[in-house]
């Protein structure tokens with residue numbers, strides 16, 4: 001039996017535009033998904049505390065007689081079949097999934113599940129796959145989950161951990177670790193679930209079709225902001241970081257139309273309570289926002305976010321990536 005875990009993530013910059021080749025600045029967060037894997041004779045069994053159960057029989061390297069209590073579990077059966085084929089596994093396995101990462105919240109719950117599952121399965125079957133290779137392995141599955149297009153940013157972050165600046169060079173991504181930091185954030189969870197697949201698969205094409213120039217300009221503007229943000233992070237310039245993440249939020253809200261009244265409510269209250277900056281993170285239309293705070297403003301920002309009915313989550317960022325648990 002092997003237990004592994006992987007963290008959720010926050011975008012300091014670049015969600016959505018990262019799908020158009022723009023850099024992203026992303027950090028792992030102290031909320032993790034835990035997956036326990038065990039070998040089984042000729043079947044796959046999945047038991048998720050959030051989604052329920054799924055199972056399938058193995059014929060050759062394919063899954064047959066698939067059964068799942070919720071559609072979200074189909075992706076994990078796809079993952080299992082993919083592992084059987086690509087890792088050439090000689091038996092089935094079970095996965096028990098327990099997660100601290102809220103589902104469909106923008107904190108990359110699906111990525112944390114995939115990364116922790118892959119870490120557990122490769123360890124269980126004694127296969128070597130570096131955390132860097134997680135990206136290539138899991139990207140096709142992430143593409144399916146995200147509605148036909150996925151940047152893979154969160155796969156990097158969940159696998160590698162830390163605070164990363166991701167840039168695209170031709171078709172390959174480069175991850176630059178931005179080092180240790182002591183930034184403090186408070187996350188506001190609206191508990192409004194939005195599916196990334198609908199935002200990316202259905203909303204994006206309508207934007208690009210009607211306002212291609214506006215979207216191209218937004219991508220350029222955020223690319224410029226990314227350079228400034230890297231410098232501000234390296235210099236630990238909290239005020240500047242706050243200003244830049246605010247600008248990124250405004251572009252996401254006004255040009256990409258992916259905010260939500262409840263995200264705006266939580267963000268406005270956080271800023272009024274003294275947060276240095278605040279933005280939605282992930283796909284939007286609900287999910288989460290986060291506020292950059294100091295030790296002095298943290299308490300008031302937590303109360304301000306809670307006053308809007310959102311859950312305030314105070315957690316570390318830049319934590320360790322996918323790992324085996326003792």
Ligand code: MEV
Pocket residue numbers: 014015016017018019106108146149150151152153154196200282283
């Ligand atoms: C979703 O959490 C982040 C998006 O940028 C999609 C992606 O990067 O694959 C909207």
